[in-house]
Amino acid sequence: MVIKIIKNFVKRVFYNLFSIKRDIKLGxxxxxxxxxxxxxxRLCKDWLGEELGKVSKIPHETREIQIKEKVEVKYNGKTLTLKLIDTPGIATKIDYEDFVKFGLSKKEAKTRAKEATKGVIESIKWLDDMDAVIVVLDATQNPYSQVNITIIGNLVARKIPVLIVANKIDLRKANIKRMESAFPEYDVVGLSAKFGKNLEEFYESLFKLVKKV
Amino acid sequence: MKLTLQFIPFSAIEPLSSFKRITKILSMIGEDKILLMQGRLRAEEEADLIEETMRKIGKSKKFKGIELAVFSPKSSNLPIGIYIRKSIADLLVGQQDVLTVIGPASIVREIKKDPTKMQLLLKGK
Structure with a gap:
């Protein structure tokens, strides 16, 4: 862990010292x-015209790291070149029976559960490789869950800049105020990725975030 | 149904290496105990605990994971950013005023946190 932090620090100093332009790895x-x-x-569709991965109502749809390189984002006359890294959701428990409730067969559910556990491990391992991270939270859920605290705590420990996105603001139960009061030290942007709501503010915050890299 | 709440004093965890702490926690969770641990794990240790939990789920048919929550009587109502900073500072002095609750997901459905109380929602049999 300490060796990785030193390695990342040296890498950043090296790139800055010689002004080497590289894609920002955004997790x-x-x-x-x-x-x-x-x-x-949404980012990939806006700037590349193609999607990165499949979405589903069944949890743990993303079970492997998905990467999209050279995503050029333009805002207010400035351009960012990003390497987008979409990670599997981090959880402390995975029960195949939860997937059966969504209509999966027992065999499919067990396979999904097994892949999901590997996905969580991968997500954690990739933390060290990020330049900046967008923590995506469901604005209808309790922000004080330990998983959220663990993710943010690990990013703080690794000195990785964080932007918090409170997603699903199109839903009636969404509570953006609760999200903001839970994370007053961070930039919190409420948006709806599904309907593309409030993306202007998101892109503005994204550019502010990468300045910290 | 018998439910065991196991108290782990800070003195029992403090001298252990990160690996041994996690092994000890998961071993007791494997015995269907709900752990009340004085102090808390470091953020990196919490991530390691999640990793090891996932490995254990992959190997075992019975084990479904853990429910985890950290309570600090002085800081439970602080915003998360300040809470995280306080947590890092507390690491230097051991953070003995904090309580970590860890339970097997097969028994504990959810741990709800509130500034003045905690609720363990158990799975019905």
């Missing part, structure tokens, strides 16, 4: 079904 982290892939898809 999408959060609990399952918060809308990480929906948001990554």
């Amino acid at each position: 999408f982290y959060g609990p399952p079904n918060a809308g990480k892939t929906s948001l990554a898809n």
